[in-house]
Amino acid sequence: MVNLSVNLAGVELKNPIIPASGTFGFGREYAELYDINILGSFSWKGTTADMRLGNPQPRIAEMAGGMLNAVGLQNPGIDAVIRDEVPNIAKIFSGPVIANIGGFSLEEYAENCRKLNDVEQVGIIEVNISCPNVHAGGKNFGSDPALAAQVTEAVKKATNKPVFMKLTPNVTDIAAIAKACEDAGADGVCLINTLLGMRINLNTKKPLIANRTGGVSGPAVFPVAVRMVWDVYEAVKIPIIGCGGVSSAEDVAEMMLAGATAVEVGAANLKDPYACKTIIENLPAVCERLGVANISELTGGAHK
Amino acid sequence: MxxxxxxxxxxxxxxxxxxxxxxxxxxxxxxxxxxxxxxxxxxxxxxxxxxxxxxxxxxxxxxxxxxxxxxxxxxxxxxxxxxxxxxxxGNGFDFTLAGEHPILVGGGIGIAPIYGLARRMKAAGITPLVALGFRSAKDAFYLEEFKALGCELLVATEDGSMGMKGFVTDLVKSRPERDYILTCGPLPMLKALHALPQLTDGQFSFEARMGCGFGACVGCTIPTKDGYKRVCKDGPILYKEEIVW
Missing domain, CATH: 2.40.30.10 (Translation factors)
Known part of the structure; x- marks a missing residue:
């Protein structure tokens, strides 16, 4: 009997599998298909202070081994999420949920965290710092160590809950960003968000996505994510949620060997709504093959 | 699903x-x-x-x-x-809401769901009036299948090589007693039909590039009068009064 449980900054998960933000909504669509209580947790759809309608159509494009999206943080706003979605999450999921939040200013991040501080079922707040900072000329908070540290400090002051900073891979040195977050008090980091990409429509000779650029995800980005988790594991002591192109239980083991404590599954859910269920079912056999009785023993194993 | x-x-x-x-x-x-x-x-x-x-x-x-x-x-x-x-x-067409005098309209490949809809209406004892539009006679398909169902069939082609020369909107206008539409086709066609004053209500099938197809990724949402809706899960059929262009 393999023990699949993991501990993420003090939060116990029954297994390391977490559907990634933006691929799982607030759980409703998947709860219609299977009992989502089998999941370690899930990261809800990125939520901002105000409702956001998102980007114009088309928002989705395909590529070999994955996809691009430019949804644009469409969400009902933090107050509506707490009012309408949190009570429903309590009905469909009994474990701790990960609240993914976005923000366009330090105050917005902090305010979102304050509002979530009293939401009991939120086990971890995952802070997406890939949004452009409206006060710093649109530069992404997550692409500058000093800005990433400022967000970390602001959210840590606003909540007692563990805070994981979700890092963008669109930087020169992701380990330096992760270290800045750790030094500013982050309880963990989650990486990677999507890689910035573009497709051109040969019929119109224009970008295929209305937003022009979109975030690349899917199996094609998996080795990029593994490499970045490896680099961050070398640089920080706080736990890492590994994310990017994970599609199988073997991918989960690989991500953990690179340094992840838990693993988010994103685009794979969109292709196969049962992807996380299948991965969880296959994890014990993969652990047995790797000779570990506790899956947590895999974390960082490749560095030894 | x-x-x-x-x-x-x-x-x-x-x-x-x-x-x-x-x-x-x-x-x-x-x-x-x-x-x-x-x-x-x-x-x-x-x-x-x-x-x-x-x-x-x-x-x-x-x-x-x-x-x-x-x-x-x-x-x-x-x-x-x-x-x-x-x-x-997706949600699908509901012909039980279509009243006594609906018209079914398909444009190009958009005639696909119109066939299944017509067959079910026929099985329910309604003889559907079906209007189909194509670019030209050489692009036309499924006319025999619709006739075999026993539908009343109207056809328009843009070049006039078959049926009426013009668009499906012209076919609908030729039957002004028809006040309810069930339709699928290219966006410009849907928009032109939506604007016809003779229609009191109707069901319009939309398409969009989708990520998941079951409502999770919100990649296919479009604005409606009732807020943003997912073409895959809340649609693909939207009702006349909620559509914005």
Whole structure:
């Protein structure tokens, strides 16, 4: 009997599998298909202070081994999420949920965290710092160590809950960003968000996505994510949620060997709504093959 | 929705780049005409959402227009190839809301769900009036199938090589007593139909590039008068009064 449980900054998960933000909504669509209580947790759809309608159509494009999206943080706003979605999450999921939040200013991040501080079922707040900072000329908070540290400090002051900073891979040195977050008090980091990409429509000779650029995800980005988790594991002591192109239980083991404590599954859910269920079912056999009785023993194993 | 394996049974060319593909498998999740299937094609990451033309207990009929590499592969798959499929997606047409005098309108490949809708209306004792639009006579397909159902059929072509010269909007205007529309076709066609003053209400089938097809990724949302709606889950059929252009 393999023990699949993991501990993420003090939060116990029954297994390391977490559907990634933006691929799982607030759980409703998947709860219609299977009992989502089998999941370690899930990261809800990125939520901002105000409702956001998102980007114009088309928002989705395909590529070999994955996809691009430019949804644009469409969400009902933090107050509506707490009012309408949190009570429903309590009905469909009994474990701790990960609240993914976005923000366009330090105050917005902090305010979102304050509002979530009293939401009991939120086990971890995952802070997406890939949004452009409206006060710093649109530069992404997550692409500058000093800005990433400022967000970390602001959210840590606003909540007692563990805070994981979700890092963008669109930087020169992701380990330096992760270290800045750790030094500013982050309880963990989650990486990677999507890689910035573009497709051109040969019929119109224009970008295929209305937003022009979109975030690349899917199996094609998996080795990029593994490499970045490896680099961050070398640089920080706080736990890492590994994310990017994970599609199988073997991918989960690989991500953990690179340094992840838990693993988010994103685009794979969109292709196969049962992807996380299948991965969880296959994890014990993969652990047995790797000779570990506790899956947590895999974390960082490749560095030894 | 359910996740099933469909087996290719046949594919035949109907006109130019239009094919009829028949799949065999569990159709229990399909409840309404106008729903769609999302097919996992070998070698492609995203599934292909394709409107259901018709179905029975064990087969699904699709009309497929080659629009890119995925649909090109689909229409040329050999009999016996198995496809992982999300079946019975979307809301579908509800003809019980359509009153006494509806008109069914299909444009180009958009006639696919209109056929299944017409067959079910006929089975319910209604003789549907169906208006179909094509670019030209050489692009026309499924006319015999509609006639075999016993539908009253109107046809328009842009070049006048078959039926009335003009657009489906002209066909609808030629029957001013028809005040309710059920339609599927290209966006400009839907928009032109939506603007016809004779229509008091109607159901319009939309399409969009989709990520998942079951409502999770909100990749396909469009604005409506009732807020943003997901074409895949809240649609693909939207009602006249909620549509904004």
């Amino acid at each position: 359910n996740k099933v394996t469909y087996t290719i049974r046949s594919s035949r060319q109907l006109a130019g780049d239009i094919f009829e593909v028949i799949l065999e498998g569990d159709t229990s999740a399909i409840t309404m005409p106008g729903q769609f299937v999302n097919l996992d094609l070998p070698g492609f990451f995203l599934r292909r959402p394709i409107s259901i033309c018709d179905w029975d207990e064990s087969t699904v009929k699709l009309l497929v227009k080659i629009a890119g590499k995925g649909t090109d592969m689909l229409v040329h798959l050999k009999s016996g190839v198995e496809l992982d499929t999300l079946s019975g997606l």
